[in-house]
Amino acid sequence: MTVKKIAICAAQIPFNYGGAEILVEELNKQLRLRGFESEIINIPFKWYPKQQLVNNALVWRMIDLTESNGEKIDRVICTKYPTYAVKHPNKIVWLFHQHRPIYDLFGTKYSDFRDTAEDFAYTQQIKNIDNNTLIEAKKIFTISQNVTNRLKKFNNINSEVLYPPTKYEGKYYNENYGEYIFVAGRLDPLKRLDLMIQAMKYVKSDAKFIIAGKGKYETQLRELVNKFKVQNKVIFKGFVSDEELLKLYANCFAVYFAPKDEDYGFITIEAFKSKKPVITTNDSGGVLEFVENEKNGFIVNNNPREIARRVDYLYDNRDICKKFGQKGYEKVKEILWDKTIEKLTKEY
Known part of the structure; x- marks a missing residue:
């Protein structure tokens, strides 16, 4: 099968813009430059109250991205939690990160999850979502060895590192070593x-x-x-x-x-x-x-x-x-x- 029409699955906190958003936009641009029909499917992401983390995954699970307007979507490229919950027969994951507060950041000042029965229940739900939906992918890439290591450590899932190029590829230069x-x-x-x-x-x-x-x-x-x-x-x-x-x-x-x-x-x-x-x-x-x-x-x-x-x-x-x-x-x-x-x- 020739891959032509691609949906890039993204989750963004409204009014927040950073490296992940830049990478999604650049991926879309680079696909189009090479003749692919690509589109960003962006659903707002909210992590509080904690039930929203599960709800967000359910929203992605219910979306039908197999076709649009009667035309087949050949592939979805999922990027981070919870986008990879989407169902598609030709799902590829390019994992930016999972929901880190339940994994490597758990127990640190950067996580709002604590060692309580309620939080344990939520972490188990999210881990189950990850374990069951990530393995549906035809191929799992990550953006770094660090992300690959986390995925193996916490979920026992193998992946391949695929480093992302930058937005300004070919435009960087060195003028001076200033002050x-x-x-x-x-x-x-x-x-x-x-x-x-x-x-x-x-x-x-x-x-x-x-x-x-x-x-x-x-x-x-x-x-x-x-x-x-x-x-x-x-x-x-x-x-x-x-x-x-x-x-x-x-x-x-x-x-x-x-x-x-x-x-x-x-x-x-x-x-x-x-x-x-x-x-x-x-x-x-x-x-x-x-x-x-x-x-x-x-x-x-x-x-x-x-x-x-x-x-x-x-x-x-x-x-x-x-x-x-x-x-x-x-x-x-x-x-x-x-x-x-x-x-x-x-x-x-």
Whole structure:
């Protein structure tokens, strides 16, 4: 069977926009560029009250995506919980992540699930949904080895890693190793920008920290800037245009990216495509599939003083920035859309 008409299944929290939404849009664009008829099927996602997590999966289960307007839909590509609950004879999963608060984040400050009978019942329901609907897929890909490892650990389900290319593939460039360390993305507690803001208190060089992006955590981050008295060192750019984003990458001396057990981490790829070193931490998850300590960046403990030392070192040694950045580029240069689309559209 020739795959021609494809439905991309997505779940989005209304008024929230981040890496997953960008990836879904870019996948749709890349499929269409190659002659496929593709459409994003996006259903709003809500995780509270907890019964909504089960209800959301039931909504996907009841949807008929086998045909539309009398024409057959050849394939569905499901992306994250609960989209893969959809029924289709030619279902492919490209797993961004499951509902992490019941898995790897359970018992941490990032999860609202606790060790209670009620929460246990919900976690079992969601795990059953995952176990029973994921295995219906003809093929399961994940966006990183980290996600593959989680799926095997918690659900005993095998998968294949298929790294996502970035939105700006072919547009990254390196102009200069300037006066600032940079990060871009949604301002969220899991991204742990608070560590870097605190580190700026101990930075001895003239390095600045530029943050591009918006999010629910911005107010708290600004309060931390005031608390640590680093108003002259930390700059909030808010949302920036595509052109400005690429320029910010092109002119930083390094990129900071130390999220909590990240699924994948586009920022790592964007930094290396721009030939910039990355400072991360030893629990950053998918980021560690690319960053190699003292080869293309630094992997440190969750210690602001240690982060500050690495910032100062790179600021004072731009030749090392260039060397590390080039090695980072070599690490990610083969992550391209042609290979990705080929794997997502072939017969299994």
